[in-house]
Amino acid sequence: MNLLRRNESDSELADLMRRFDSSRLGIMDPIRLVKMAIPEDMPIKVTEILPRLKDGGAFVKFRYSSELDPADIEATLKKRLKEKPLKPWFNPFRGIHARLVRGTPWLEDLHRYPGSVLRVEFVPAEVGTTPETLPEEVLYSVFRRYGKIADIIPQPADSKEVPKYANVGFPLLRDAIMARNCAHGFVVPKSQGGGAAGTMLRISYVKRVKGHNIWNWITSHPRIVFPIIAALLAGFSVIIFDPIRQFFIRLHIQHSFNFSESRLYKWFQSHRQSFSFGRRREQWENLSGVVWNHRLDVISQLREWLDVTSDNFIIVTGPRGSGKVEVVMKKALESRRDVVLIDCKPIVEARGESAMIGRLASAVGYRPVFSWANSVSSMIDLAVQGTTGVKAGFSETLESQLTKILYTTASALRDVALSGRSNKERDGTTSEDAWLEAHPERRPVIVIDNFLHKSEEQGIIYDKISEWAASLVQNHAAQVIILTSENAYSKPLTRALPDRVFRVVSLGDLDHGVAKKYIMGRIQNDREAAAERKEKVEGNDKAKGAPNLRGLDTAIETLGGRLVDLESLARRIQAGMSPSDATDEIVTESAVDIVKMFLLSKGSDAAEKKWSTAQVWYLVKGLAKDSSLIYNQVLLTPTFSSSMTSSASDGEAALESLAAAELISIRSDRGHPRLITAGKPLQQAAFARLVNDRVLVAKMDLAQHNEMAKIEAKKIAGAENELALLGNLPRQTSESAGRIQYLLVQIDTSQRKIEDLDKHMATCKKILSEEV
Known part of the structure; x- marks a missing residue:
């Protein structure tokens, strides 16, 4: 008889029978539950109790009369427990169940713990015999008495694993425990499909999934796991x-x-006049x-x-x-x-x-x-x-x-x-x-x-x-x-x-009058601050004299009203330079920057730009002569419409890129561009300074004429190819005569332009060769 319950006490069980026979049983004693489960009027005598702590139950051996059938004893006990359920204090929702052990229990103490799925292996009942693979119907009839069965999964047909087996799953863990302990070692007779010598059932629990199994699953399913981990990390963030x-x-x-x-x-700010630098702050705010x-x-x-x-x-x-x-x-x-x-x-x-x-x-x-x-x-x-x-x-x-x-x-x-x-x-x-x-x-x-x-x-x-x-x-x-x-x-x-x-x-540039007041105020402010510092360091020595402001109006007209340029002019004047010298230095620096950034840029930087050197030089020469150029006329020139530089083939993109670099400024009228001017007045003066450099002009003109010559040569090559195509016609017609004449005139015109360009290039080369 197998009485099963959960959470058996861990106390010593050597005196189980003594405690079972004793009348002084406490309500907390688990052996008392075994005695209460077996009615006193049943014609049996308990001879031994074998607790199974990890299974949550116990095997109870008993003696009975030969006139009684064990099945009747089992039925009687089941009926009594159903009519009068015995629920232990630690599990008040489920009563104690009892089933007759039909097999041979295996009383092991391995680290194998109960599970709801049983692995039922079919082994020979006697040495030298062959076991039968039991069908699902036979397994159902054997295990259904222990509880409701969730599923029976036979061994895959292509599996070569021996001994043959099947998995029987129970919804309740206690039913699986009861089936494993009562049916282990049970021999299925021939009458039930067990073969001539019978088939013994060897039952074990299917191992639960443990930590390493989870890790194995994770490592074997990276396509699922990694996106999930990324989503979890994002959610955590x-x-x-x-x-x-x-x-x-x-x-x-x-x-x-x-x-x-x-x-x-x-x-501190509200009381700044009380401090020595309050006057300096006030002067700067007035400026x-x-x-x-x-x-x-x-x-x-x-x-x-x-x-x-x-x-x-x-x-x-x-x-x-x-x-x-x-x-x-x-x-x-x-x-x-x-x-x-x-x-x-x-x-x-x-x-x-x-x-x-x-x-x-x-x-x-x-x-x-x-x-x-x-x-x-x-x-x-x-x-x-x-x-x-x-x-x-x-x-x-x-x-x-x-x-x-x-x-x-x-x-x-x-x-x-x-x-x-x-x-x-x-x-x-x-x-x-x-x-x-x-x-x-x-x-x-x-x-x-x-x-x-x-x-x-x-x-x-x-x-x-x-x-x-x-x-x-x-x-x-x-x-x-x-x-x-x-x-x-x-x-x-x-x-x-x-x-x-x-x-x-x-926001535009400052007016001439405002720019002049700004510079003069800035110079005066810096002079007073320098005087205060000098007085603190050297006592009552006289401060530096007033700067030379002769030519300031001309300098402002040259530089314009851009705040950055006015700041640069004021610093130089305060440093002791005259307005004309300061302006000359600023214009020279701007001209040098234009040469480095736009005219002589080489390598990868030049390849990434959307303009060519010839296009920049065309604008520099034009704006040095006139204050503005007409936008559409510039686009129609060969330098912009037929540039040989691949990155500068789009004339409008070249102009927009130069405007973004602030070399030029494009003025619009009624929503479309109309005029091209210098990016700022300082650029205008820098352009004039560049065209006065004889060597630079010769070098840039040589590059521009060379590109224009290539453009005309390309036109000639195209016309010659078309003439060759027309010459291969079977006969000359009056319809093609006009086209031939047009191509000949175009070749002649381009050739004359190339000759003129060659003369100009020869002059430029002579100037460059004479450079000292």
Whole structure:
């Protein structure tokens, strides 16, 4: 008889029978449960108890009269336990079950623990006999008495494993334990399909899946496992790091760690006249006021746009060095606290994707950022793809990383915009979107500087920034101001925000009078500061005399009103140079830069540019003579329409590229380009300086005439080929005579041009040969 229950006590069991026969049984004693399960009126006597701790039960041996049938004893005990269930205190939901052992139990103490699936092996009952492979029907009849069977899985037909076997699965673990202990060693007789000598059942538990089995499965299914691991890591990153990153972005937007926003600094500023450098600070602000007053209309317009609800971009255009950042950040946004400046120049000039991601993250305060991790992930992806043939997906593309940073920033911007919302306000109970739309002054301001800088190399960055900025203004999460020196800014912005007329304001050069006041004020300011320093160091010695300002008006007319050039002029004058000498030095430096960057560039840099040396020299000579050139006339010249340089074959692209490099400026009329001028007044003076260099002119003219000669030779070759084709016709017709005459005239014209060009090239070569 096999009485089974779970969680048997671990106490010593040597005195089991003594405790069984004793009347002093505690309610906690497990042997008491065995005695309670066997009614006293049953005609049997317990002779031995064999506990099976790991199986949660016990074998009970008993003595009975030969007149009784063991099956009747089993049936009686089952009926009693069903009518009066015996539920132990540690398992109040299931009662004790009892079954008659039909086989030969194997009382082992191996590390084999119960499972719900049994492996039933068919072995010979006697030595020298052959066992039968039992069908599912026989197995069902043998094991069904121990509980409901979930499934019977026979051995695969192509398996050569011996002995033959079948797997029997039980829904309940206790039923599988009962079947294994009661049926192990049972011999299926011939009458039930066991063969002539019978078939013995050898039963064992199918091993459970353990840790190493899981690891084996993982290593054998990389195509499934690696994408799952990548998804889990991404989810972990979002759950753990995104809130931290949003926190740091909010701190960056609100300048929480900026000392200039602290109360101590503001108090210090309010009392700065009490300190020795207060006068210097005041003088600098008065000097800046000259420029601000000149651009007061632009500043007022920007402030007005920022205070009005709009889902549009604010664009500030102007050449480099015109002070766009200063006007926007120092004056238009002077009273705003939540301002973020994103400079695209260091981002697009970064070497490698990791550096690019790091600089963008630094610009918006996105941290922690593991820019190096993507390089490691890429190597892992490459290794996995090489071994499994499938990309694991650990690494992220540049586009996905940019999107992740920008839209995490967008979420933080919205939180900052809503941080000032209070239910005590009149519209405090409205929806978030309605409140943000009604309060444009509460939204943070994003300033994007150097937009489209080197856009031909990093177009994906500007596309992503444009899409992100469009989502900000459309969702009223922030206001966006874009600063650019490029004329093609509308293309990416229109793709991101179609059907909008952008709010555009332009900054030009300073007027002559304002530029003169600025320089004189800057010189005076620097002189007084130098005098103060000299007085502190050397006592009451006289300061340096006033600088020579003779010729300042002429210098300003030459350099124009570009702030960068005016700063350079003021520094040189303060250093002791006269305005004419300072201007001459600045113009010379600009001319040298033009020669190095545009005229004599060689190697890979020249191959990557969209213009040719001949095209640049044509513009330099033309603009040195005239202040402007007509756009379409330039395009019709052979140098631009038939360039022999493959990268400069598109004349319009060459002009646009030169305008982006600020060598020239293209002025439009009614939406189409009309005039070409120098990029700034300083360039005009530099062009004139270049054409006065006899040797340089000879060298550049020689290269230009050589290219034009090649163009004419190409025309002649084309005409000669067509004439040869016409000459191979069976007969000459009157229809082809006109074409032949035209080709002959074209050959003659091109030949005359080549002869003239050869004469000019001979003169240039003579000048170069005579160079000392």
